[in-house]
Amino acid sequence: MNIVHIVFVTLSIIVANEAKVLNKNVDTCQEILGDELIEEIWGYENVKDEILKYVIDGDFKRKTYDELAKFVDKFGARPSGTEVLEKSIDYMIDLTREEGLNDIVTEELEVPRWERGEERITMLEPRVKDISVLGLGRSVSTPPEGITAEVIVFKSFDELENTPDEKVAGKIVLYAPIFTKYGETNKYRTQGATKASAKGAVASLVRSITPFSINTPHTGSQTYGEGVIPIPTAAIAIEDADLISRIHARGEKVVLHIRMFSNLETKVSRNTLIDLKGTQNPEKLVIVSGHIDSWDVGQGAMDDGGGLFISWAAPVILKRLNLIPKRTVRAIFWTAEELGLIGAYAYEKAHRHESDNINFIMESDEGTFAPLGLAVGGSKKARCIVGEVLKLFKSINASTLVEEDAPGSDIGIFTGNGIPGASLHNDNAKYFWFHHTEGDTMNVEDPDELDLGAAFWTAVAYIIADLSEDIPR
Amino acid sequence: MNIVHIVFVTLSIIVANEAKVLNKNVDTCQEILGDELIEEIWGYENVKDEILKYVIDGDFKRKTYDELAKFVDKFGARPSGTEVLEKSIDYMIDLTREEGLNDIVTEELEVPRWERGEERITMLEPRVKDISVLGLGRSVSTPPEGITAEVIVFKSFDELENTPDEKVAGKIVLYAPIFTKYGETNKYRTQGATKASAKGAVASLVRSITPFSINTPHTGSQTYGEGVIPIPTAAIAIEDADLISRIHARGEKVVLHIRMFSNLETKVSRNTLIDLKGTQNPEKLVIVSGHIDSWDVGQGAMDDGGGLFISWAAPVILKRLNLIPKRTVRAIFWTAEELGLIGAYAYEKAHRHESDNINFIMESDEGTFAPLGLAVGGSKKARCIVGEVLKLFKSINASTLVEEDAPGSDIGIFTGNGIPGASLHNDNAKYFWFHHTEGDTMNVEDPDELDLGAAFWTAVAYIIADLSEDIPR
Numbered sequence: 001m002n003i004v005h006i007v008f009v010t011l012s013i014i015v016a017n018e019a020k021v022l023n024k025n026v027d028t029c030q031e032i033l034g035d036e037l038i039e040e041i042w043g044y045e046n047v048k049d050e051i052l053k054y055v056i057d058g059d060f061k062r063k064t065y066d067e068l069a070k071f072v073d074k075f076g077a078r079p080s081g082t083e084v085l086e087k088s089i090d091y092m093i094d095l096t097r098e099e100g101l102n103d104i105v106t107e108e109l110e111v112p113r114w115e116r117g118e119e120r121i122t123m124l125e126p127r128v129k130d131i132s133v134l135g136l137g138r139s140v141s142t143p144p145e146g147i148t149a150e151v152i153v154f155k156s157f158d159e160l161e162n163t164p165d166e167k168v169a170g171k172i173v174l175y176a177p178i179f180t181k182y183g184e185t186n187k188y189r190t191q192g193a194t195k196a197s198a199k200g201a202v203a204s205l206v207r208s209i210t211p212f213s214i215n216t217p218h219t220g221s222q223t224y225g226e227g228v229i230p231i232p233t234a235a236i237a238i239e240d241a242d243l244i245s246r247i248h249a250r251g252e253k254v255v256l257h258i259r260m261f262s263n264l265e266t267k268v269s270r271n272t273l274i275d276l277k278g279t280q281n282p283e284k285l286v287i288v289s290g291h292i293d294s295w296d297v298g299q300g301a302m303d304d305g306g307g308l309f310i311s312w313a314a315p316v317i318l319k320r321l322n323l324i325p326k327r328t329v330r331a332i333f334w335t336a337e338e339l340g341l342i343g344a345y346a347y348e349k350a351h352r353h354e355s356d357n358i359n360f361i362m363e364s365d366e367g368t369f370a371p372l373g374l375a376v377g378g379s380k381k382a383r384c385i386v387g388e389v390l391k392l393f394k395s396i397n398a399s400t401l402v403e404e405d406a407p408g409s410d411i412g413i414f415t416g417n418g419i420p421g422a423s424l425h426n427d428n429a430k431y432f433w434f435h436h437t438e439g440d441t442m443n444v445e446d447p448d449e450l451d452l453g454a455a456f457w458t459a460v461a462y463i464i465a466d467l468s469e470d471i472p473r
Numbered sequence: 474m475n476i477v478h479i480v481f482v483t484l485s486i487i488v489a490n491e492a493k494v495l496n497k498n499v500d501t502c503q504e505i506l507g508d509e510l511i512e513e514i515w516g517y518e519n520v521k522d523e524i525l526k527y528v529i530d531g532d533f534k535r536k537t538y539d540e541l542a543k544f545v546d547k548f549g550a551r552p553s554g555t556e557v558l559e560k561s562i563d564y565m566i567d568l569t570r571e572e573g574l575n576d577i578v579t580e581e582l583e584v585p586r587w588e589r590g591e592e593r594i595t596m597l598e599p600r601v602k603d604i605s606v607l608g609l610g611r612s613v614s615t616p617p618e619g620i621t622a623e624v625i626v627f628k629s630f631d632e633l634e635n636t637p638d639e640k641v642a643g644k645i646v647l648y649a650p651i652f653t654k655y656g657e658t659n660k661y662r663t664q665g666a667t668k669a670s671a672k673g674a675v676a677s678l679v680r681s682i683t684p685f686s687i688n689t690p691h692t693g694s695q696t697y698g699e700g701v702i703p704i705p706t707a708a709i710a711i712e713d714a715d716l717i718s719r720i721h722a723r724g725e726k727v728v729l730h731i732r733m734f735s736n737l738e739t740k741v742s743r744n745t746l747i748d749l750k751g752t753q754n755p756e757k758l759v760i761v762s763g764h765i766d767s768w769d770v771g772q773g774a775m776d777d778g779g780g781l782f783i784s785w786a787a788p789v790i791l792k793r794l795n796l797i798p799k800r801t802v803r804a805i806f807w808t809a810e811e812l813g814l815i816g817a818y819a820y821e822k823a824h825r826h827e828s829d830n831i832n833f834i835m836e837s838d839e840g841t842f843a844p845l846g847l848a849v850g851g852s853k854k855a856r857c858i859v860g861e862v863l864k865l866f867k868s869i870n871a872s873t874l875v876e877e878d879a880p881g882s883d884i885g886i887f888t889g890n891g892i893p894g895a896s897l898h899n900d901n902a903k904y905f906w907f908h909h910t911e912g913d914t915m916n917v918e919d920p921d922e923l924d925l926g927a928a929f930w931t932a933v934a935y936i937i938a939d940l941s942e943d944i945p946r
Contacts, residue, residue, distance in 0.1 A: 214912030
């Protein structure tokens with residue numbers, strides 16, 4: 001063989017192998033779906049184009065952003081259990097009715113109202129410095145005079161477990177793990193106080209769960225495990241965590257004074273359900289959703305104002321275009337997500353007897369940056385159908401299907417039970433820069449990306465709600 | 474001509490033109506410098522390699538970062554006129570003496586001590602919201618009860634000037650220009666209060682001078698013009714400025730309550746001069762410099778801890794390597810830069826009689842990210858010499874010469890007077906994200922980039938200080 005031959009043969013092998021892999025995947029979904037269903041899905045291309053055009057270039061252009069801005073500017077943060085959250089729910093109902101959508105139901109439930117009071121951490125040794133702090137959800141208060149104690153720093157739970165109790169007892173534990181992925185690192189926020197308390201610590205701090213910071217603390221939920229003494233717990237900015245870690249690593253003693261106050265009550269809030277009733281099977285549901293509550297810091301524009309508004313937009317756009325699918329499209333505005341998916345749990349319980357009617361459940365709660373596709377949970381055939389639908393969105397670069405076992409946060413309760421569903425997969429590399437901070441504002445949102453998101457969300461929901469076949473379990 | 478001919482001829486023309494342009498430049502500097510000087514400069518290649526190796530891979534590796542971290546962690550912010558600044562100066566002197574460098578002089582001067590007190594802005598209408606604020610340097614206080622007034626928003630000074638006085642009188646002016654370049658946009662910070670006061674405003678706010686924010690206010694200096702009533706003035710986070718701008722643009726009234734307190738005194742501080750005396754012309758100086766004071770927010774790690782420490786490193790590294798140039802290398806740690814280049818002005822005045830001895834003056838005060846080269850001011854020949862020196866730094870990608878009329882902030886006083894000098898040109902695209910904020914911490918600094926900066930700074934200073942020819946005016 002001469003050199004040309006070698007190159008040719010090598011290339012042939014590569015091409016053949018690639019084709020084999022591709023064909024194998026294609027064949028599998030093609031076989032599962034059959035030509036008829038595939039053809040049916042591709043039949044929605046014109047409807048999809050109509051929706052995209054209306055939202056991206058037509059009368060709905062910038063509408064999602066402008067309505068979100070008006071909403072966020074008017075209400076700001078909407079913490080669970082507050083009057084402002086209830087007023088913002090009323091506002092969304094009015095805004096929806098203005099669109100001629102009147103199938104609106106609210107469902108009451110009990111929610112926690114965790115109210116942040118004064119929070120202050122001061123480093124006393126080796127020098128006096130204010131530490132940038134945000135208490136974690138449900139944290140108990142310190143005594144009125146605060147807590148003054150030495151800090152012990154851990155990079156991992158293993159380090160904590162391998163340290164004798166007497167070295168931890170009476171100290172403030174600081175967890176200072178470097179951020180890898182949210183799902184990996186946030187256990188130090190959610191479980192840190194419980195594990196520190198079990199070792200006798202008097203308070204527990206965590207390096208904020210973020211890859212980037214401008215001295216920005218990130219709050220978030222945590223729960224005290226059963227049987228441990230609840231101790232005050234807070235997130236501090238990564239800069240302050242790293243400062244304390246460096247001093248600690250030099251063998252110097254770090255002493256902090258912590259004053260944190262809060263109040264925990266039970267209040268009533270509401271999930272909001274907006275139906276665009278299906279023409280053939282109104283009892284069957286394709287749900288689009290986001291949560292309306294937010295943390296008390298920031299403005300809840302990104303988490304989850306964007307998800308709320310693209311889910312609001314779906315029935316609104318379909319109504320405006322008179323595109324009424326066979327099944328019902330239901331928009332749900334979950335309440336009290338941030339303190340533990342309270343609204344979603346209540347809905348799941350209240351509607352469990354009719355859960356077979358959920359054909360597909362969608363949630364956007366990881367940002368509404370440029371849509372890339374969907375993270376899909378469900379059976380192989382469910383994913384094949386959604387994957388075929390996603391192929392229609394090549395023109396806006398939103399055709400990616402990510403396989404996930406239980407996508408979503410609120411809807412994870414449903415997808416975890418085997419109900420097919422998806423969360424919005426979007427270009428959210430900076431999402432955790434702003435997540436649960438004062439920086440969650442309209443400045444994070446982009447009008448064009450929101451248009452793309454609303455158009456994509458609406459078209460996907462329509463197609464799935466209108467297909468001749470249910471999404472199989 | 475066939476296609477091959479056309480391609481060939483086109484390529485020839487391109488090559489010929491490029492060569493012409495290149496040759497033209499090369500010829501000009503080549504003619505100005507002459508072969509002998511160019512050869513002399515290239516004779517420093519081994520010395521340059523020795524310095525780079527020692528700092529990047531040798532005993533000095535990570536030293537700049539580690540010493541900066543110890544310094545910043547120990548002292549934190551070092552505002553002009555404070556005891557902590559003076560202690561940090563003493564610390565730097567001790568650190569230098571430990572290296573066997575004992576030609577250290579401090580020169581006293583009067584500096585302002587502007588002390589920030591409580592600062593709070595609350596939006597009262599259309600809803601209650603805390604506004605993220607930092608008062609600007611030298612701002613006066615509000616009355617004890619604060620100021621409550623309506624806001625009027627301007628995108629430019631032109632808009633302000635074109636508005637009748639009676640529409641501005643009694644109001645709070647908010648300048649909300651979109652950030653373009655620091656040098657373009659910061660006039661709204663430095664002159665905003667004066668122009669607003671002249672129109673009868675009761676306070677002046679500015680959208681923070683930054684392209685990026687996580688609800689981060691940026692402080693900075695401002696001066697009241699003569700003859701106007703000094704009014705309280707502050708920067709607010711761009712998110713809050715944009716929120717107020719949006720509400721204002723919708724025709725809604727925005728009312729703010731401002732409480733700001735501060736105190737202005739005169740104190741004594743010191744410039745610090747560290748000399749590595751030259752072997753042949755000790756009276757002639759190559760100055761490397763950065764400022765040791767910082768704003769009261771953040772830790773002054775980037776502004777200007779990095780510049781301070783690479784300038785400290787230059788004589789230290791040369792001493793350690795026993796590389797003593799013909800002229801003196803003087804490191805200067807300027808004091809009180811942030812409130813108006815006070816230290817640099819004092820030095821210029823005190824040393825004006827011997828200013829002819831400044832052969833070259835260098836400053837790093839725009840970050841110490843990866844060095845890219847120098848921004849150089851001076852005569853054509855001065856730039857040719859520096860440009861030839863910079864060619865030695867191709868291996869670390871630091872050969873770029875940017876032509877500037879008066880580079881530097883502190884040294885701008887000198888380069889503006891025609892003294893040849895340069896500021897560090899570095900990969901500082903994110904510099905203004907952190908500038909004058911609580912986010913100016915060690916987390917912005919990178920050990921490897923600081924090594925590159927220190928090595929580059931030291932080698933350039935050495936070569937210029939050792940050349941047979943002075944840098945001509």
